[in-house]
Each structure stands twice: as structure tokens, then as C-alpha cells.
Amino acid sequence: AQSVTQPDIHITVSEGASLELRCNYSYGATPYLFWYVQSPGQGLQLLLKYFSGDTLVQGIKGFEAEFKRSQSSFNLRKPSVHWSDAAEYFCAVGASQAGTALIFGKGTTLSVSS
């Protein structure tokens, strides 16, 4: 079955500390992988995506993610978290075909403490 697992429902990180949000996927085809962020009351914003090539991808707001095919993972990282990063983060996977529907994880809520 195709699925995305985000093992951590809620994470709290101190401001300035590093962050890693975990994402594991199960997908039968070559995956396209995405991370989205949703601030309270807002829609989802694309942080970064992986289609092919370099397995370390850079995104907006200082985020990066690494694709590890052997581990079926696509973890999101940031070296130094800012209070404004507090939000809900969603990992998603889709097929390497035009316009197929993405499968989303259930999200990880990030809280930032001062």
C-alpha cells in the first residue's frame, strides 16, 4: 500500500537549535517527494521537492531535505530554528508522472520554545 508516515506528531525545539522532522514512505513507483508547511489558519506552502538527481535538496526558509532510497526516507532539516518556524509540516509522495495525486502524511506540529 502506498503511504507516508511521519512518526512524530508533535516536536518542541528551542529557538536556535537544530531540527529534523522524519518522513518515511511506501510507494510502488519512482517517488516524487515534497515537504509542505502550514501556518495556523493558512493554506499549505511548498518548502521543497525532490524529483531526481542530488539527494540533498534545498528549499525556502533555510530548510533542506535528504532523500535516502535505501531507507525510504525524506527527512527535513534546519540548522537553526526560528520562532516563526512554528507550524505544521507535511511530507507527501507522488508518482513521477504528470499530475498524479499526492499522498500526504498526517503531519508533524512544530513548537518553538524561547
Next chain:
Amino acid sequence: GAGVSQSPSNKVTEKGKDVELRCDPISGHTALYWYRQSLGQGLEFLIYFQGNSAPDKSGLPSDRFSAERTGGSVSTLTIQRTQQEDSAVYLCASSLKSLGYTFGSGTRLTVV
């Protein structure tokens, strides 16, 4: 338009009533998607339109749910005889090929 526009932003309806939710995608985006977001449940895929192809309706939870996309642009999601479990945020997204979705801000539906 510059982004994906959804209306209304909030909708409160009585149980048993029908509701229509509207999505206006980014101009030129060939694919349009509807998702439902319930508290703690992530995003649940509902339906997907790609160009002139038949829509993928595999995610619709019951026959009370339907959607159409007129002229390859605006889409309407209709929920008939609403139930309290239909309360959620309904998100629309559009995309051009596989470049990632652009989401609208959603419609928060509350069934009382």
C-alpha cells in the same frame, strides 16, 4: 489569477443541507485536486481532475460527494445532505505537470 482562490472561506450549514464549495485554480494549471483536512488526520485525497481526462474520484467518501470542473478551470465540490462528520477544511490545489501543488487557503465547513 496569481494563486488558487477558494470560496467561501468559512461555511456553517445545518445538518441535511447541501453545500457547494468553489475553487478557482491558477490560470493554465491543467491539474486540480480536492483534499479534506480533519483535525489530526492530515490531508485526505478526494478527487483529481487532469485536463480533459475523466476525473479520479477514488477518494470521495460517499455518493453524497461530487465535483465538477467546468471549462478546464473553475471547480465546484458539492456535498449533499451534509452530516456532522463532514465538518473539516476542504483544500483545493492546482498544478502544472509534476511541479508540485499550489494550495488555496481552504474552506472551513462546519455542520451544525
